Amino acid sequence: MNRILMISTGGTLASSHSDNGLSPGLHGSDILDRIAGLTTGFVVEEKELFMMDSSNMQPEEWAQLAQCIYECRMDYDGIVVIHGTDTLAYTASALSFALQHIEIPVVLTGSQVSIENPIADATENCRAALHMAASGCPGVYVAFNRKIILGTRASKVRTRSFDAFESIDHPYVAKINSSGLVVNPAALYPPRKDGATRDTAPGADTQGVQLCRKSSCILKNRFSADVFLLKLFPGISPDIFEQLAKMGVRGIYIEAFGIGGLPFERRNLSAAIRRAVEAGMVVAVGSQCLYEGSDFTVYEVGRQVLGCGVIETGNMTSEAAVTKLMWALGQYEDREQVCEIMRTNLLGELECEGGL
Numbered sequence: 136m137n138r139i140l141m142i143s144t145g146g147t148l149a150s151s152h153s154d155n156g157l158s159p160g161l162h163g164s165d166i167l168d169r170i171a172g173l174t175t176g177f178v179v180e181e182k183e184l185f186m187m188d189s190s191n192m193q194p195e196e197w198a199q200l201a202q203c204i205y206e207c208r209m210d211y212d213g214i215v216v217i218h219g220t221d222t223l224a225y226t227a228s229a230l231s232f233a234l235q236h237i238e239i240p241v242v243l244t245g246s247q248v249s250i251e252n253p254i255a256d257a258t259e260n261c262r263a264a265l266h267m268a269a270s271g272c273p274g275v276y277v278a279f280n281r282k283i284i285l286g287t288r289a290s291k292v293r294t295r296s297f298d299a300f301e302s303i304d305h306p307y308v309a310k311i312n313s314s315g316l317v318v319n320p321a322a323l324y325p326p327r328k329d330g331a332t333r334d335t336a337p338g339a340d341t342q343g344v345q346l347c348r349k350s351s352c353i354l355k356n357r358f359s360a361d362v363f364l365l366k367l368f369p370g371i372s373p374d375i376f377e378q379l380a381k382m383g384v385r386g387i388y389i390e391a392f393g394i395g396g397l398p399f400e401r402r403n404l405s406a407a408i409r410r411a412v413e414a415g416m417v418v419a420v421g422s423q424c425l426y427e428g429s430d431f432t433v434y435e436v437g438r439q440v441l442g443c444g445v446i447e448t449g450n451m452t453s454e455a456a457v458t459k460l461m462w463a464l465g466q467y468e469d470r471e472q473v474c475e476i477m478r479t480n481l482l483g484e485l486e487c488e489g490g491l
Contacts, residue, residue: 137212137269138178141167142203144185144192146219148246148257157249159186159219166217169250170261177265182207189219189226189245194358194461197226201233201356204241209350213240213268215261220245220291220299223277227286228458231275231482233356238349242267243286244278247297256280256297266316267309272323274482276308283309283316285324287455287484290425303425304450305483324483357465361385364457366423367392373407376416386417386460386473389445390453395422395431397440409443417464417473421448421456446477448485455484 143149143163151160163183167174184203185196204214218226227243234241244264246257264278275286279300288305302308306322320327363384365375379387389408391397397404397420412418420440422429428450431437441447448456463476480486 136176136178138180138210139174139213139215139265139268140207140211141179141181141215141217142200142207143181143183143217144189144196144200144219145187146189146217146223146245147248148217148219148244148250148255148260149186150188150249151251159188161250162186163217166250166261170258173258173262173265177269179265180211187219189222192219192222192226194229194360194465197229197233197358197458198356200226201230201354204230204234204237205352205354205356208237208239208241208352211239213242213270215264215268216241216243217261218243218245220247220279224289224291224300224452224454225458227275227277227289228452228455228484229358229462231286231484232459232462233354233358234275234352235355235482236273236351236353237275238273238352240268240270240272241275241286242278242283243276247295247299263311263316266311270309270316270318272308272318274324281311282307283318285322285483287324287482288452290452290454292425301425303452304428355462355466358458358461359385359464360461361464362457362461363387364390364453366390367397367404369398371398371402371404373402373404376407376411380411380414380416384416386464387411387419388448388453388456388460389418389420390423391420391429391431391437391440392423394424394427394433394437395420395429395447396434396436399436399439405439405443408440408445412444415470417446417460417470417477418444419446419448419456419460419477421451421453425452446474448477450486451484459484 145159250257
């Protein structure tokens with residue numbers, strides 16, 4: 136039977152009502168008791184790491200969570216992380232970069248309603264996470280609403296619906312339907328070429344994953360918080376870059392307009408960005424639009440900024456771009472190394488292809 140570790144960090148799934156509103160109050164053991172009917176065929180152990188709303192999850196918690204997963208990974212066939220939905224996509228990206236070449240599936244999930252509520256989506260999401268954790272497909276994933284999403288492609292796009300997360304510009308890694316968990320090998324990263332899919336219902340063949348596994352993951356869990364996310368709006372002042380530099384910001388991710396544009400008339404952002412880059416700041420640019428990415432070569436308002444030494448992030452999600460920048464600045468002091476890392480597709484965060 137597959138050995139699965141469930142790490143609890145809090146979030147809505149683990150929340151109870153209080154005088155101050157919903158807040159995490161259920162322990163990992165409580166959650167495991169409530170999903171006992173789903174664990175048939177698995178050996179599931181639990182570990183409580185945090186009990187917090189995911190709005191309070193920050194780089195310090197990412198580092199601790201990555202450390203915990205790294206230390207536990209060789210004792211299990213897969214790991215499920217219970218996490219609040221609001222920053223779940225950021226954590227999924229952060230773990231992807233911190234745990235590159237992870238030997239087992241690490242699957243983040245949560246819910247829009249507390250597991251105490253009889254109409255909650257929590258049970259179904261936990262079911263999906265458990266089966267993906269037992270799939271033998273190494274990597275970091277998000278399980279939500281019977282869909283499995285690559286960790287670097289996930290984004291929360293709805294605040295109330297059970298269908299809260301989407302895979303941005305990348306096919307689902309897997310779906311759950313009447314055939315069970317159906318994996319799309321082309322959507323994994325790196326993609327599998329054999330075209331095989333597997334139903335990972337309890338009792339399914341796991342092909343000796345535990346016996347054949349070799350240690351290849353290297354923990355790199357340092358993140359820099361000296362990063363700023365800037366969403367452009369008409370009339371924004373170029374002076375903001377000078378102020379951010381005074382605050383000690385080392386890297387900025389800019390959500391520009393449309394396919395790629397920044398103003399240069401009256402309020403010349405391109406000139407301000409050039410000065411920031413020349414002063415040593417790492418500036419990455421992408422689109423405010425969720426889908427189809429950026430191409431700053433199309434319009435004059437994009438080409439001007441490309442000549443300033445910025446890094447174009449293409450179809451990276453904002454969550455992946457920000458966490459990758461935080462991670463890269465945490466690993467390297469040299470600006471050119473950071474820029475090279477930002478331009479490199481490490482884990483499917485950039486230029487993904489495929490279909491499901």
